[in-house]
Amino acid sequence: MKAAETRILELRAELDLHNYRYHVLDEPSIPDVEYDRLFHELKALEAENPHLVTPDSPTQRVGSAALSAFTQVRHEIPMLSLGNAFEETDMHEFDRRVTEGLDLPNDGLFAEKVEYSCEPKLDGLAVSLLYQNGALVRGATRGDGTTGEDISVNVRTVRNIPLKLHGEGWPETLEVRGEVFMSKAGFDRLNESQLEVGGKTFANPRNAAAGSLRQLDSKITANRPLEFCCYGIGQVSHDISDTHIGNLKQLKAWGMPISRELKAAAGIEDCLKYYHDIGERRLSLPYEIDGVVFKVNSIAAQRELGFRAREPRWAIAHKFPAMEELTELLDVEFQVGRTGAVTPVARLKPVKVAGVTVANATLHNMDEVARLGLMIGDTVIIRRAGDVIPQVVQVVLERRPDNARKVEIPQTCPVCGSQVERTQLIKRSKGKETVSEGAVYRCVGRLACGAQLKQAIIHYVSRRAMDIEGLGDKTIEQLVDEKLIGSPADLYKLEYDQIIELEGFADISSKKLLKAIDDSKTPTLARFIYALGIPDVGEETAKVLARSLGSLDKVKVALPEVLTYLPDIGLEVAHEIHSFFEDDHNQNVIGALLGECKMQLQDTGDLGAEFAASATLGGMLDKLNIPSIGPGGAQKLADKFGTLEGVVKADWLDMRQTLPEKQAQSVRAFFDVPENAERALKIEQQLKDFGMHWQNEKKVVEGLPLTGQTWVLTGSLELMSRDVAKEKLESLGAKVSGSVSAKTHTVVAGPGAGSKLTKANELGLKVLDEEAFVAFLKQHDISVE
Ligand code: IVH
Numbered sequence: 001m002k003a004a005e006t007r008i009l010e011l012r013a014e015l016d017l018h019n020y021r022y023h024v025l026d027e028p029s030i031p032d033v034e035y036d037r038l039f040h041e042l043k044a045l046e047a048e049n050p051h052l053v054t055p056d057s058p059t060q061r062v063g064s065a066a067l068s069a070f071t072q073v074r075h076e077i078p079m080l081s082l083g084n085a086f087e088e089t090d091m092h093e094f095d096r097r098v099t100e101g102l103d104l105p106n107d108g109l110f111a112e113k114v115e116y117s118c119e120p121k122l123d124g125l126a127v128s129l130l131y132q133n134g135a136l137v138r139g140a141t142r143g144d145g146t147t148g149e150d151i152s153v154n155v156r157t158v159r160n161i162p163l164k165l166h167g168e169g170w171p172e173t174l175e176v177r178g179e180v181f182m183s184k185a186g187f188d189r190l191n192e193s194q195l196e197v198g199g200k201t202f203a204n205p206r207n208a209a210a211g212s213l214r215q216l217d218s219k220i221t222a223n224r225p226l227e228f229c230c231y232g233i234g235q236v237s238h239d240i241s242d243t244h245i246g247n248l249k250q251l252k253a254w255g256m257p258i259s260r261e262l263k264a265a266a267g268i269e270d271c272l273k274y275y276h277d278i279g280e281r282r283l284s285l286p287y288e289i290d291g292v293v294f295k296v297n298s299i300a301a302q303r304e305l306g307f308r309a310r311e312p313r314w315a316i317a318h319k320f321p322a323m324e325e326l327t328e329l330l331d332v333e334f335q336v337g338r339t340g341a342v343t344p345v346a347r348l349k350p351v352k353v354a355g356v357t358v359a360n361a362t363l364h365n366m367d368e369v370a371r372l373g374l375m376i377g378d379t380v381i382i383r384r385a386g387d388v389i390p391q392v393v394q395v396v397l398e399r400r401p402d403n404a405r406k407v408e409i410p411q412t413c414p415v416c417g418s419q420v421e422r423t424q425l426i427k428r429s430k431g432k433e434t435v436s437e438g439a440v441y442r443c444v445g446r447l448a449c450g451a452q453l454k455q456a457i458i459h460y461v462s463r464r465a466m467d468i469e470g471l472g473d474k475t476i477e478q479l480v481d482e483k484l485i486g487s488p489a490d491l492y493k494l495e496y497d498q499i500i501e502l503e504g505f506a507d508i509s510s511k512k513l514l515k516a517i518d519d520s521k522t523p524t525l526a527r528f529i530y531a532l533g534i535p536d537v538g539e540e541t542a543k544v545l546a547r548s549l550g551s552l553d554k555v556k557v558a559l560p561e562v563l564t565y566l567p568d569i570g571l572e573v574a575h576e577i578h579s580f581f582e583d584d585h586n587q588n589v590i591g592a593l594l595g596e597c598k599m600q601l602q603d604t605g606d607l608g609a610e611f612a613a614s615a616t617l618g619g620m621l622d623k624l625n626i627p628s629i630g631p632g633g634a635q636k637l638a639d640k641f642g643t644l645e646g647v648v649k650a651d652w653l654d655m656r657q658t659l660p661e662k663q664a665q666s667v668r669a670f671f672d673v674p675e676n677a678e679r680a681l682k683i684e685q686q687l688k689d690f691g692m693h694w695q696n697e698k699k700v701v702e703g704l705p706l707t708g709q710t711w712v713l714t715g716s717l718e719l720m721s722r723d724v725a726k727e728k729l730e731s732l733g734a735k736v737s738g739s740v741s742a743k744t745h746t747v748v749a750g751p752g753a754g755s756k757l758t759k760a761n762e763l764g765l766k767v768l769d770e771e772a773f774v775a776f777l778k779q780h781d782i783s784v785e
Contacts, residue, residue, distance in 0.1 A: 004049050008057075011042040015058045016166070016255075023160030023227075024257045055156075056135055056163040063157050063218030070149035070216070073140040077234045079126060079177065080145060080310050082293065082317040088272060091294075094316045095268035098296060101305045101313060113267030114296060117244045118274040119259050121291040121317050122229055124181025124209045129155060129228075130235070131174045134165040134254075141214065145310065154213055155180070157222035166255035175234035176256060182209040183287045184385065186225030201371070203393040204324065204383060205288050230256045231293070243297045264297060275318050282320060288385075291319035320354070324383045326396065327351035329376055332363065332407045336415050338455035339535050340442040344369055344407065346380075346392055353384045361390045367439040369407050373397075377404035409441050418445030428571055429625065446585050447487050454480050456533050460488045464539055464723065465531035466520040470513040478502055488531075489592035491517055492599075524727070525552060525603035532590070534580045536573045543730070544568060545577070548608040552601055554690060556581045556590075561623050561683050565615060565692060613696040615687045617644060624680055626670045628663050637667065644684045648677050704733025705780055709745035711736050712760070715753030717770050719784050725773070728782050740765070748773045 018035055022028045039058065046053045053060070085091050098114050099106040106112070126142040139155030140148040155161055158180060165174075182190070187205040190212075194201045202208035212224035230251055233240070241247045248258045261278065265271045271294050278285075278292055296302050296314040305313040328349040335343050344363040351358055361382060363369050372395055374380070379399035380392045413420055423438035447453045457476045461468040468491070479485045484498055494517065499510040523531070529552075530542035537545075548566045549555050555577070563574035580586055593599045618635035621644075626634075640658040641647045648671045655664040671677045687693040711734045713722050720728075725748065726736045740747060740759045747760040747767045760767050768776060774784050 004045055005052055008042060008045050008049070008052055011038055011045070012057055014038060015042065016162075016164075019058065019159070020162070020166060020255050024252060024255060026260070058163070060163070061157045061159065061222060063220070063222040064153050066217035066219075067153070068216065070151060070214075073128075073138065073143075073148050073150045075128060075140070075143075075146060075148060075234070077175070078145045078310075079128060079142040079148070079234070080307070080312060082315055083311045084291075085316050085318045091268055091272060091275075091316070091318055094294075095271075097313065098305065102301055114301075115298065116265045116268075116271050116294045117248075117297045118261075118263045118265050118271060119231055119293050119295075120261050120278060120285070120289040121293045121319075122179040122181045122259075123204075123206045123288045123290045124179040125206070125213065127151075127155060127178060127180045127213070127228070128234055129161065129176045129178075131165055131170065131176065133172055134170050136161065136163050149214070151213060153218040154215060154221040155228075157218055158226045158228050160257045161228045162255035167253060170254055171237040171240065173235055173237040175236065176230050176251060177232045177234050178228055178230035178256075180209055180213050180226055180228050181205065181287055182212070182225055183227060185286065186227075190225060203381065204385075227287075228257055230258050239299070242299050244295050244299065244302070245297055247299075265294070271318075279320060288323070289320070290322070291317045293317050323354050323385065324381055324393070325351045325353045325358075326379055327358075327382055329374065329378045329380050329392070331376055332369070332374075334410055334414050336413060336443050336449060336451035338452060338459060338533060340444070340446065340449065340452050342409065342413065342420055342441045342443055344409075346374075348380075348382065351382060353382055353390060356384065358382055358384070358390045361392050363392060365439040366407075366409055366441065374407055375400065375404040376407060377401045413443035413445055413449055413451075415451040416443065416445040416449035418443050418449060420444075426575075428575075432627075446583075447589070450480055453486065457485065457488060457491070459533045460531045461491075461520075462531075465527060466523055467527075468513075468520050469516045470509065471516070475502055475504070487589045487592070489589055489597050492521070492593075492597035521597070521599045522602060523599070524731075525550075525555075525601045528552070528599075528601050529555065532580070532586075534577055536576045541569065541573065546603065548611055549690070550604045550606045550608065552590075552594075552603065554607070557686070558690075559683055559686055561620075562686050562690065562692070564623060565611065607691045612691050613694055615692045616694050617642070617647075620644070620680075620683065620687070621647065623683075624670070624676070626667055628666045633659055633663050633667075644680060647671070648680065704731075706732040706734035706745075709734045710743055712738070712740050712744050712747045712756060713750075714740075714747060714756040715750035717748075717750045717773075719770060719774060728777055728784075731782070732780055 015035070015038055018028065018030060018038075022035075042057070043059050046057065046059055083094070085094060095114065096106065099112070102114070104112040104114070128140045128142070128148065129136060130138040130140075136156065137152075138150065139152045139161075140150055142148050156163065182205040184205060187202070187208050190208055191201045202211060208224070209226060212221055212226055215221045230248065232244070233247055233251070240250050245262065245264055248262060252258045263274060265274055275292050278289070282289060294316055295312075296305065302312070302314040307313060329346055330349055331347040332344050333347055335345050337343060344366065346361040346363050348359055348361060363372075363374070372392060374392065374395055377400070379396040381394040381396065382390050383393045384390050410420060412418065420441050420443055423440045423442055425436045425438045427434045427436070443449050443452065445452060447456060454473075454476055457471075457480070458473055460466055461471045461476070479494075479502070484494065485491060494514070496510055496514060499505055499513055500507065505513070524546065526539075526543045526546035529537065529545050530539050544566050545555050549558065558578065560571060560574035560578045563569050563577055564571055569577075581590075594601075616638065618631070618638035621629070621634035621637055622631045629637075636658045637647050637655075640654075641650055647667070650668075652664060652668045655667055658664075659667065671680070684693065688696070706729065711729050713725055713736060716722075717725055729736050734745070737744070740756045740763070742763055744760065744763075744765055747756065747765055748770070749757045749760070749767050750770050757767065777784060
């Protein structure tokens with residue numbers, strides 16, 4: 001055998017083994033990149049030696065030329081369906097029929113329990129896989145049970161279907177049966193990418209699996225995240241085991257994926273326990289199931305029981321409540337959120353879906369309404385998936401009434417009457433902005449809109465923002481509705497006499513609320529920035545802004561390009577931040593908070609030491625996004641001209657000495673536009689003002705006392721909340737993480753600490769109880785009230 005051939009065989013065996021470990025045993029032993037390397041080595045070798053390519057090579061899972069139609073396949077042994085049980089009584093009935101059918105004593109002292117196998121009932125489609133001498137020779141759909149379609153090329157693309165069986169001892173002819181399905185994650189990914197390319201989305205994982213498998217173009221199938229799970233055998237040249245579970249375990253050893261949930265149950269009561277246990281875990285399983293399947297485990301007993309019509313007497317499907325239901329779309333209303341987004345919400349004729357009554361469903365945005373082709377009066381399919389909110393997944397067009405009405409976005413805000421505008425999507429790249437229409441409509445009313453004001457205040461007072469206790473959503477609604485507040489600044493003007501009039505308030509609670517409002521006047525800069533509710537600025541971004549720039553004055557004027565020097569702030573978010581502070585209305589509110597309301601922000605005032613002189617001329621030129629200039633070209637310009645002014649004024653011939661003609665031209669053309677030159681000089685000026693400019697003095701980065709340390713908080717703390725503890729640690733420079741590892745510096749463990757504490761002790765990490773932690777904070781001048 002030649003070297004190439006030997007290596008090809010080696011690689012195939014190795015890839016097969018890794019496939020098996022990954023898909024069947026769930027115990028991958030090499031990282032994905034290593035698998036990819038081996039795979040590519042094999043592909044390259046096969047490309048050089050096409051005569052050595054065999055149909056069972058792992059490289060052959062890519063699909064082949066499209067078919068014009070599927071050919072028909074006759075199932076030697078029909079593929080049957082299962083009887084259904086919905087109630088426990090149906091299950092007891094089934095067990096009684098089995099016990100009687102097998103002539104077992106079924107009551108009193110001598111009652112004999114039947115052993116059943118238990119498996120989830122996967123929601124996909126049934127497939128038959130035929131193996132001859134261990135090689136996959138045919139795949140077929142169930143069809144009507146007697147005749148199906150030959151989907152051999154398609155099944156070969158399903159990653160966890162073995163193209164040849166492992167080990168030895170398999171029957172010469174072996175027909176494996178099971179379900180091809182799509183995981184919930186695979187389904188979400190597929191729909192997302194379909195949306196991106198403007199393709200058709202699928203209503204549920206089952207439809208997605210069916211649509212993907214029954215593709216005449218198997219190259220499409222190859223790109224769909226399909227999986228197989230084996231649940232039985234059809235035609236077989238000799239018996240494998242005397243039990244169903246024995247069969248499946250043997251198939252697993254031959255490389256066939258079977259359910260991880262496969263279990264034996266002693267008697268029907270055990271089956272019911274299994275049903276409830278899986279039922280509880282149903283939503284958190286990675287795939288959709290519509291019930292569980294129970295089968296008499298003994299093959300001899302199965303044969304004795306036989307079939308009735310088209311169903312085995314030895315098996316039953318115990319179904320779960322359906323996750324999808326039909327109902328009527330009564331109306332579409334529009335809700336206004338914190339940032340003014342006007343969202344369509346479906347008002348439905350109430351319907352029970354998997355045990356929960358559903359009367360509303362979000363429709364996300366008008367693009368989604370258009371995609372669904374939704375009209376008021378339509379009959380729609382409602383789906384609950386996981387614990388997420390119910391969704392409208394499909395319109396049943398055949399049931400559309402004559403008087404169905406179009407869904408129209410209101411021209412004015414349903415809450416405040418302001419104009420509703422369609423958002424624009426601005427893409428910035430290489431010095432250019434391209435504007436397109438966004439999917440979201442926004443009410444322009446800002447805080448003049450009651451809905452936005454309510455949400456803004458709810459956010460402002462929330463625990464992680466200004467943490468004003470005693471101001472619940474209902475109270476905020478009342479304050480806004482009665483026009484007692486028109487902006488967060490008005491909170492600080494509330495008086496005792498006004499508060500005590502509010503629903504649910506008395507003397508003590510009113511005083512408490514006033515105190516809580518007053519106490520919130522000295523927030524950290526980070527909390528204050530977060531509380532402002534700038535679109536796309538969460539807690540982490542707020543912390544970055546506060547820690548890096550050190551003062552609100554800098555944050556307020558920072559140019560988008562300057563903001564992108566900060567960690568994890570991209571150009572889009574930078575623009576959001578910049579335009580928020582440019583807005584007159586926002587300026588007035590912030591002015592009132594810091595002026596009349598006398599808020600005092602706790603800030604350092606200083607630029608984070610690591611940002612001093614952190615900008616370079618080359619880096620800055622790169623950020624200007626000059627067409628056809630990358631980081632390399634930008635650096636060349638910096639090296640040659642030394643100053644921004646030098647570059648802006650450089651003459652084309654000088655430029656031509658450093659850069660190729662096209663790039664030199666592009667730089668010249670860019671700075672010939674006065675706005676570009678002005679903007680660049682403005683950015684440079686700001687870098688100077690902030691102390692980030694390359695000419696500034698570089699400060700020695702000393703950092704804070706805990707800089708570079710990772711701390712973990714676990715268990716409950718009595719003197720402060722975990723959030724407060726986290727904030728205090730972060731103010732000392734520590735990173736606070738949720739999990740313990742060898743890299744953890746210290747663990748603070750309160751009462752009730754569990755596995756994290758155990759792990760910390762195992763790793764020999766430093767552990768502090770609350771008392772020691774408080775003492776530690778005091779040493780660093782941090783008080784605990
Ligand atoms: S056994 C003779 N086991 O349910 C027994 N079926 O209504 C045949 N299914 O067409 C099926 N998971 O597509 C069996 N663990 C499981 C199953 C399962 C899903 C599907 C299968 C079949 C339908 C029967």
